Amino acid sequence: MHERLARIAKISEQELNLAEAALLIAVEEYPGLDIEAYLRQIDELATGVQERLPAQAGLEDTLVTLNQFLFVEQGFSGDVENYDDPRNSFLNEVLDRKRGIPITLSIIYMEVGRRLGLPLKGVSFPGHFLVKFSTREGEVVLDPFSGGSLLSKEDLEEILEETYGPAESVNAAPLERLLIAAGKKDILVRMLRNLKGAYLRREQFDKALTVVDRILVIQPDQPDEVRDRGRIYEQLECFRAALENYQSYLSLRPGSGDAQDVHKRIAELKQIVANLN
Structure with a gap:
């Protein structure tokens, strides 16, 4: 698929x-x-x-x-x-x-x-x-x-x-x-974002992760989805994957409004990952 x-x-x-x-x-x-x-x-x-x-x-x-x-x-x-x-x-x-x-x-x-x-x-x-x-x-x-x-x-x-x-x-x-017309791929991504939100509100993080992956297959240039994937990986306690996604997010959007918060999460995750080794 x-x-x-x-x-x-x-x-x-x-x-x-x-x-x-x-x-x-x-x-x-x-x-x-x-x-x-x-x-x-x-x-x-x-x-x-x-x-x-x-x-x-x-x-x-x-x-x-x-x-x-x-x-x-x-x-x-x-x-x-x-x-x-x-x-x-x-x-x-x-x-x-x-x-x-x-x-x-x-x-x-x-x-x-x-x-x-x-x-x-x-x-x-x-x-x-x-x-x-x-x-x-x-x-x-x-x-x-x-x-x-x-x-x-x-x-x-x-x-x-x-x-x-x-x-x-x-x-x-x-x-x-x-009221500008939406492209078909934009429609698919909006539909998937609705689904992602429904799963996150139910704390079905594994399903939400699959949805984010689908969004990034259809539209790879979506930094917010990379950041959200990091958050979901954190919830799933996949700390290395969370760290990688947060770092990717900052490389894609270095001047983002939430950069300070993401840098803080990266520092905390580095400590967690170091303790796992």
Whole structure:
């Protein structure tokens, strides 16, 4: 699986099949996963929408039918009760349970939309992944976590307030900058970061470590992940590995804001490692 992920890292954004890559990430947790069967399930969802479309359906008709089919007939919805459940970050689980978090529901929404010819793009909006498409009048932003609802400027500002707090959200980047389309590899990494957070909150450090390794296969140039891997190794009492990762982090980001704290951890770990010899 590591080799297949490494291949994903090398292929172009255009060639990358987002759903297939997201399912490949789940193979570590579900070794017998039938990726082709789940891709067929997405094909079937698109067929279900297509069969309900009027002749010569425009963009608006297709979106309305897509929302009706996915969120009403099929019952896909945001998992508000168990948002932090790691299963919400695995595409196979979201397809099986019809529950997910914004990013996994958005991946399904975009992938079904792509099969219908909809030019949907993912948006790594702070605190809440979204989907958008462009029209002559401007960009339209949708929230698959809330049944594909259209979001106004006020709705987006409200999400920012919930994420940063009222004072900080005022200083956030302009909305146009926050609505830039995310690349497919960026989407995969954000999905993995959600999963990493869920595992860390459960103190499942071995699983969190595997997730960090996957992030660094897809996007090797991520110093924060190298630092986090050091922290996880510390929790697992793998002190030499923790030390190496902290040292790598500082070589990648020598002027980081937390450099002093990391130097302190390195000094303490050197002492621990010396005592192990």
